[in-house]
Amino acid sequence: MNRADARKRIERLSREIQEHDQRYYGEDRPTISDADYDVLLRELTALETEFPNLKLPDSPTLRVGSAMRTAFKKVPHVAPMTSLDSLMAADDVREFDARVRKGLELDAVEYWAEPKFDGLSIELVYEDGVFVRGSTRGNGEVGEDITENLRTIRSIPLRLRKRAAGEPKAPVTAGTISVRGEALIPRMEFEQVNKQLIEAGDEPFANARNAAAGTVRQLDPRITASRGLSFYAYEMVFAHAGLFAEHAPETQQQATEVLRAWGFLVERSARLCAGLDDVFAFHAALEARRETLEFEIDGAVIKVNRRDWQHTLGARSRSPRWAVAYKFPPRVEITRVLDIVVQVGRTGKLTPVAQLEPVNVSGVTVARATLHNQDEVTRKDVRVGDTVRVRRAGDVIPEVVEVIVDRRPRGTEPFTMPAKCPVCGAPVQREGAYHLCTNGLACPAQLEGHIHHFVSRGAMDIVGLGGKTVRQLLDLKLVRDIADLYHLTPIDLASLEGFAEKSIDNLMAALEASKRPRLDRFLYALGIEHVGGTVAGLLAEHYRGIEPLYEADLEALQEIHGIGPEVAEAVHRFFSSPRTRKVLDRLFQAGVRPQVPAKPRGPQPLAGEIMVFTGSLETMTRPEAQRRAESAGARIASVITRRVTLVVAGPGAGSKLDEAARLGLTVIDERQFLKRVAG
Ligand code: IVH
Numbered sequence: 001m002n003r004a005d006a007r008k009r010i011e012r013l014s015r016e017i018q019e020h021d022q023r024y025y026g027e028d029r030p031t032i033s034d035a036d037y038d039v040l041l042r043e044l045t046a047l048e049t050e051f052p053n054l055k056l057p058d059s060p061t062l063r064v065g066s067a068m069r070t071a072f073k074k075v076p077h078v079a080p081m082t083s084l085d086s087l088m089a090a091d092d093v094r095e096f097d098a099r100v101r102k103g104l105e106l107d108a109v110e111y112w113a114e115p116k117f118d119g120l121s122i123e124l125v126y127e128d129g130v131f132v133r134g135s136t137r138g139n140g141e142v143g144e145d146i147t148e149n150l151r152t153i154r155s156i157p158l159r160l161r162k163r164a165a166g167e168p169k170a171p172v173t174a175g176t177i178s179v180r181g182e183a184l185i186p187r188m189e190f191e192q193v194n195k196q197l198i199e200a201g202d203e204p205f206a207n208a209r210n211a212a213a214g215t216v217r218q219l220d221p222r223i224t225a226s227r228g229l230s231f232y233a234y235e236m237v238f239a240h241a242g243l244f245a246e247h248a249p250e251t252q253q254q255a256t257e258v259l260r261a262w263g264f265l266v267e268r269s270a271r272l273c274a275g276l277d278d279v280f281a282f283h284a285a286l287e288a289r290r291e292t293l294e295f296e297i298d299g300a301v302i303k304v305n306r307r308d309w310q311h312t313l314g315a316r317s318r319s320p321r322w323a324v325a326y327k328f329p330p331r332v333e334i335t336r337v338l339d340i341v342v343q344v345g346r347t348g349k350l351t352p353v354a355q356l357e358p359v360n361v362s363g364v365t366v367a368r369a370t371l372h373n374q375d376e377v378t379r380k381d382v383r384v385g386d387t388v389r390v391r392r393a394g395d396v397i398p399e400v401v402e403v404i405v406d407r408r409p410r411g412t413e414p415f416t417m418p419a420k421c422p423v424c425g426a427p428v429q430r431e432g433a434y435h436l437c438t439n440g441l442a443c444p445a446q447l448e449g450h451i452h453h454f455v456s457r458g459a460m461d462i463v464g465l466g467g468k469t470v471r472q473l474l475d476l477k478l479v480r481d482i483a484d485l486y487h488l489t490p491i492d493l494a495s496l497e498g499f500a501e502k503s504i505d506n507l508m509a510a511l512e513a514s515k516r517p518r519l520d521r522f523l524y525a526l527g528i529e530h531v532g533g534t535v536a537g538l539l540a541e542h543y544r545g546i547e548p549l550y551e552a553d554l555e556a557l558q559e560i561h562g563i564g565p566e567v568a569e570a571v572h573r574f575f576s577s578p579r580t581r582k583v584l585d586r587l588f589q590a591g592v593r594p595q596v597p598a599k600p601r602g603p604q605p606l607a608g609e610i611m612v613f614t615g616s617l618e619t620m621t622r623p624e625a626q627r628r629a630e631s632a633g634a635r636i637a638s639v640i641t642r643r644v645t646l647v648v649a650g651p652g653a654g655s656k657l658d659e660a661a662r663l664g665l666t667v668i669d670e671r672q673f674l675k676r677v678a679g
Contacts, residue, residue, distance in 0.1 A: 006051045010059075013044040017060040031372050033391065033399060038086065072144035072217065074623050077123050078178035078239045081137045083318050084116075084301065084325040090280065093302070096324050097276050100304060103313050103321065110305040112252035113282040114270040116325050117232055118296040119184035120213045124150065124231075126177045129160040136216065149216050152225035153183065155232075157263035179264065181233035184295045185212045189228040196457070206397050208296045220533065223458055230295070233264035251305045272305060279326070287328050291363045299327035331392045332401060333366070335359035337384055340371065340415050344423045346449025347529055348437040352377055352415065354400055356390065366390055366398045373433045374417050381405075383412040421445075440579075441481060448474060450527050454482045458533065459525035460514045464507050472496050482526075483583045486511060486590035515592050519544070522594040529570040538562050539571065542635065544596045546584065549575050559610060559643060561626065561636035604633030605679035611646045612637050612660070615653030617670050625673070632677045640665070648673045 001009070017040055020032055041061065048055040055061075087093055100109055123143060125133040134150035135143030150156055160177070185193070185208050193211055194204035205211035215227045236255055238248055249255040253272055260266045269286065273279045283300045290297060304310050304322040313321040339355040352371040359366055369390050371377045382388060382400055387407040392398045417435045419428055426439030441447045451470050455462040462485070473479040478492050488511070493504045517525065520540035524533055531539070542560050543549050552575070557568035574580055611634045613622055620628075625648070626636045637644055640659040647660040647667045660667055668676070 001047075001050075003051065003054070006047055007054050010044065010047050010051070010054050010056065013040055013047070014056050014059050017041060017044060018058075021060060031376065033401075072146060073627065074138065074142045074621075075133060075135050075145045076142050077135065077140075078125060078176060079237050080140050081121060081123060081143070081180065082140060082315060082320055084323055085319045086299075086325045086327050088327055088329065093279065093324070093326050094276065096302070097279075100313065100322065104309055108275050109309070111273040111275075111279055112256075112270065112303045112305040113273050113279055114234060114301045114303070115267055115286055115293070115297040116299040116301045116327070117182035117184055117234075117267075118207075118209050118298045119182040119232075120209060120216060122146075122150065122181060122183050122216070122231065124156060124179045124181070126160055126179065128174055129162070131156065131158045136213075144217065146216050148221045149218060149224040150183075150231075152221050153229045153231050155230050155265045161261065161263040176239035178237040178239060179233050179259065179262075180235035180237070181231055181264070183212050183216050184208070184230050184232060185215060185227060186230060186294045187296065188294075193227055204397070218533070220458065226457075230265060232267055233259040234266070234301075248307070250307060252303050252307065252310075253305060255307070273302075283326055283328075290328065297328075299325050301325050331362040332389050333359045333361045334387060334389055334404070335366070337382060337386045337388055337400075340377075340382070340384055342418060342422050344421060344437055344443065344445035346446060346453055346527060348421075348440070348443065348446050350417060350421070350428060350435040350437065352417065354382060354388070356388075359390065361390065361392045361398065364392060366392060369398045369400050371400060371415075374415075374430075374435060375433050377415045381414060383408070383415060385409045385412045444474065447481070451479065451482060451485070453527045454525045455485070456525075459521055460517055461521075462514045463510045464503070465510070469496065469507075481583050481586075483586035483590065486515070486587060486592060515590075516595050517592075519546075519594040519596050522546075522592075526574070528574045530567045531571065535563065535567055535571075540596070546594065550581070555641055556643070558639065559635070559637040559641065561630075561638060603679050605676060606646075607633030609634040609646045610637050610644050611635070611648065612640055612644050612656060613648045613650075614656040614660075615650035617648075617650050619670065619674070625670075628677050629673075632679070 017037070020037055020040070044059070045061050048059065048061060085096075087096065097109070101107065121137045123135050123137070124131060131151070132147075133145065134147045134156070135145050137143055151158065187208065190205070190208045190211050193215075197204045205214060211227075212229060215224050215229055218224045234256070236249075236259060249258050253270075256266045256270060269289075271278070271282050273282055279300075279302055286297070286300055302324055304313065310320070310322040315321060336357045337354045338357055340352050341355060343351045343353055345351065351373070354369045354371055356367050356369060371380075371382060380400060380403060382403055385408070387404045389401040389404065390398050391401045417428065417430075420426065421428055421437035421439060421443055423445040424437065424439050424443040426437055426443060428435050429438050430436075437443050437446065439446070441450055448470060451474070452467065454460055455465040455470070465485075470479075473485075473488075473496070476495060478488060478495075479485055488508075490504050490508060493499050493507060499507075518540070520533070520536045523531060523539055524536035538560055539549065543552065549571070552572070554568050554572050557563055557571055558565060563571075606629055609629075611626075611629050613625060613629075613636070616622075617625055630636060634646070640647070640656050640663065642663055644660070644663075644665055647657070647665050648670065649657045649660070649667050650670055657667065
């Protein structure tokens with residue numbers, strides 16, 4: 001490849017990977033499989049090695065983890081959380097072993113082999129034995145503070161156990177100790193969560209890992225608590241004592257014993273391997289048991305057992321030299337596409353789904369596979385009649401990997417999205433990668449999904465309004481919008497199948513009980529495009545009522561830290577619609593009163609200020625400064641507009657400072673800022 005082509009390809013790959021990162025980590029909704037992602041990342045890494053000067057300053061290969069949401073506070077890790085190199089082939093594992101032995105100048109090395117959990121890596125920090133903080137991996141250096149959510153996981157000890165009776169060595173718990181491990185959602189729980197999501201008209205999680213990620217990052221810890229997560233520990237770091245302090249375990253095996261003694265769950269199938277043969281045997285046995293385990297695993301992790309040798313081998317930027325992930329081959333089978341149907345979701349999004357000739361993919365019958373969107377179908381050129389490879393990569397929603405073009409029958413046609421909604425017949429409009437039904441809540445598919453979402457837990461939480469009841473209410477035209485729910489009478493309910501006096505009373509009581517939702521839940525329940533729990537929380541906190549939202553213009557909405565132009569646009573469109581207002585009025589008429597929690601107390605020396613930070617700070621990070629400004633009552637904006645009242649500028653401030661000067665805004669430096677927050 002020549003330089004110009006390489007430049008283009010590198011730019012394209014970097015952008016593409018960043019988008020996937022955002023979908024994966026930011027939205028928990030990946031649109032490609034891990035394997036396809038790895039292919040992109042590998043191609044980029046190879047090109048960057050060949051043309052180092054073309055590597056972009058923000059190349060996705062530079063980071064270990066990825067983009068983070070804004071809603072959680074960011075916290076640095078006790079020590080970086082690295083990733084592991086993934087190997088698929090036995091020969092690659094042999095090479096790994098050869099490199100290790102060469103590095104240590106030894107003929108044989110003992111390995112500690114464990115299952116590779118397919119969850120979310122977490123750091124837990126203990127101070128003198130007490131759990132003080134927990135975070136996601138984030139970008140490897142800094143993660144998201146999810147302490148409150150983690151506290152709800154029963155397998156996370158809130159205090160490290162000292163010595164239990166009969167145990168030989170009392171593990172020391174003094175100082176700062178970081179315990180690493182994986183938050184997982186057991187299969188059974190996962191199926192349950194997805195069932196509930198589907199019932200609520202939401203999209204299910206694609207796999208258990210996404211479900212775990214989505215669950216530990218819930219803004220409402222009660223939701224985390226309700227989902228039965230487990231935490232398996234596999235690693236520890238002593239921050240102050242130093243890894244090789246006397247009390248530190250000498251081997252990985254001992255480390256797991258200490259973790260168990262402290263009170264953590266540690267996977268019991270881990271084994272000491274005398275050499276490569278044992279490693280291969282472990283891997284094979286684990287794969288055979290894979291489907292019987294309580295949770296998803298996607299391979300084995302092979303670690304040099306002696307910790308001093310680990311230290312000798314050290315690490316590269318993304319991964320240690322003393323450990324690798326030895327993955328299982330993907331679960332792929334071949335089958336035929338019988339049809340491609342198009343489903344319509346709550347937001348009107350059309351999703352093409354391949355109906356397959358049922359095929360058994362390692363123990364699970366697969367009859368459908370999502371094709372995501374038109375671009376995906378076009379890229380893979382999947383057609384009705386095609387023979388395809390389907391994969392289940394720890395995913396419940398299997399996917400079509402590729403078409404076996406040689407086996408394509410004559411006369412097939414490329415797939416195109418319908419011009420009309422398959423449910424209501426309204427015109428379909430394309431927005432970015434997606435096709436949308438334009439009929440809004442007049443489309444029965446959208447209305448049904450909308451109502452499911454409205455009544456679901458986390459939203460209005462109306463117990464007893466299950467899928468069947470909603471269907472009947474819609475079929476009998478007793479409900480045409482969400483407000484109608486609160487205008488239902490016992491007589492209406494009596495006309496539903498299976499509704500006797502008791503169930504009527506219960507549902508009426510549940511409706512009544514749901515009339516005082518928290519404002520953020522109410523906003524979330526409305527099902528405004530792009531408004532999930534996080535954005536609803538931001539809006540509720542900022543506006544503290546529905547009325548001010550009617551008034552909010554686009555500019556004002558965008559000034560809220562964490563709300564971008566797309567979201568602002570959707571919120572603005574929603575509240576300016578006369579139809580929406582009518583529905584809201586009827587909800588309020590029926591006695592629905594969203595509740596606004598009391599404002600946090602404490603001095604608010606910056607109350608009423610709208611602030612922008614630009615340039616660097618010396619005594620604290622920008623997020624820290626913004627948090628302090630917010631708790632002092634300020635609101636943080638990300639762009640300079642006339643409404644901004646205070647700009648904090650540090651070294652390196654650029655166009656924002658110019659813009660502030662042009663508008664004649666008050667600009668202060670870090671020192672003055674510190675004085676003002678202090679009050
Ligand atoms: S040890 C420096 N052990 O896999 C090595 N990691 O792809 C630290 N993982 O980020 C990791 N099971 O989240 C280790 N038994 C296990 C694991 C494991 C799953 C995850 C971990 C890591 C990722 C790397």
